[in-house]
Ligand SMILES: *[C@@H]1O[C@H](CO)[C@@H](O)[C@H](O)[C@H]1NC(C)=O
Ligand SMILES: *[C@@H]1O[C@H](CO)[C@@H](O)[C@H](O)[C@H]1NC(C)=O
């Protein structure tokens with residue numbers, strides 16, 4: 001039986017205050033209401049279940065206190081109050097790490113004579129999803145039938161607070177905790193910049209619109225480039241990560257005029273910093289020359305002709321040789337295809353370079369349909385069986401150590417995903433002398449501080465799983481340093497720098513990799529971490 005909101009209101013107040021007072025962190029506070037779902041409502045005199053209610057608490061940053069919904073003691077306005085756990089502040093250290101903010105210039109003594117298409121850039125997938133709003137993007141969930149279904153099935157239900165479904169979708173859309181500036185500071189040089197014209201302007205997106213207009217993030221990148229004069233950044237600009245799509249397939253319903261007007265803004269923002277393809281060729285021009293010409297922003301634009309008006313300041317997005325592979329819900333095949341990629345990367349890159357193509361490898365994931373459906377039913381349908389839904393979800397992943405937990409958010413999947421990605425990244429690095437190489441760029445999820453990827457179970461916004469393997473909550477793998485180390489090794493093999501410089505740089509990078517810990521594997525039979533699957537060490 002469903003109760004009308006009016007009927008449960010008098011009972012709600014007492015329960016809320018009690019629950020909220022107990023919470024001492026943003027993450028636990030914002031979880032009480034909207035993430036743990038519905039609390040059973042019982043008549044205290046008889047213990048008879050009366051139905052369900054939503055228990056709501058909000059975190060206020062001003063007094064670091066958890067307040068009941070609508071509390072008069074909350075000094076934060078309703079827009080300042082944090083209602084959803086995924087927008088709690090992240091806890092990365094406040095200042096940039098050593099070395100990574102200027103890594104290209106720090107190793108320019110060895111990579112200076114290489115071209116951009118000789119390098120392997122650490123990248124992020126869906127780079128701007130750290131800042132999604134709760135507004136569904138125009139056509140943004142067309143490619144996600146399961147989420148459209150959830151939206152239609154449950155929105156309007158009396159038990160659901162306005163915005164709750166949208167926040168649920170956001171939690172299936174967010175792959176990164178770090179801001180774009182933090183990503184650049186942490187060594188990322190390949191940005192998966194998604195953008196789309198919405199009603200009034202261009203926003204970034206992943207199902208939902210970004211909070212800010214796309215130009216805001218572009219200006220942030222510009223500012224960062226100004227203060228890091230030796231760094232080169234590649235922006236891959238598309239709506240949906242499909243560099244070959246053109247016209248309406250690329251930007252549905254957007255006019256050529258609107259595309260070119262936006263591109264005009266891009267050129268304006270990066271004025272003086274863009275690669276000018278009439279002067280520099282990315283497969284010929286050296287890194288040193290790109291830097292000295294200030295050709296440091298390289299944009300691969302999807303729908304090149306319509307979007308950029310065939311601008312000399314852009315490269316056709318169709319020249320991204322994007323290799324997808326499987327993701328973590330098919331991890332045995334993912335592992336095999338990553339091994340295949342890294343053993344063949346050298347020869348593929350050689351071919352790609354001749355036609356100015358950039359070899360890109362996805363090591364990312366998205367929310368699989370079976371997981372979205374399972375978590376949606378568990379969260380929004382009081383009559384769904386958690387056991388049945390969890391089984392459907394864990395069967396879908398097929399990870400032997402994932403038995404009783406359905407990852408509730410994309411970030412949970414992402415961190416479990418990179419737990420497995422570290423294996424092939426490290427293998428490829430260790431097999432450099434046997435000819436294994438990285439592609440020109442990799443993009444993946446769950447970037448962590450110091451250019452690492454978080455393989456542990458604690459989410460960036462602080463949600464701890466208290467029944468996990470405690471020692472490994474914040475484990476991570478040195479993603480950026482591994483790729484940078486590879487670049488240095490490759491440059492040195494190609495004759496860059498001298499022996500002494502090569503050795504000192506490699507020693508320094510190896511030390512950085514080791515200080516934070518290399519591959520870390522453990523067995524957590526609830527949270528899907530296995531020490532001997534899909535391969536043993
Ligand atoms: C597109 O390029 C053509 C040829 O260079 C130029 O004449 C035209 O003004 C450009 N249009 C826009 C909107 O920039
Ligand atoms: C660079 O690209 C151009 C155009 O695709 C090609 O003609 C040339 O051979 C390439 N150069 C190298 C060094 O790969």
Ligand SMILES: *[C@@H]1O[C@H](CO)[C@@H](O)[C@H](O)[C@H]1NC(C)=O
Pocket residue numbers: 108109110111112113495496497
């Ligand atoms: C690049 O090549 C030039 C000319 O051969 C050489 O003087 C310089 O040391 C090289 N730089 C690097 C970083 O290898």
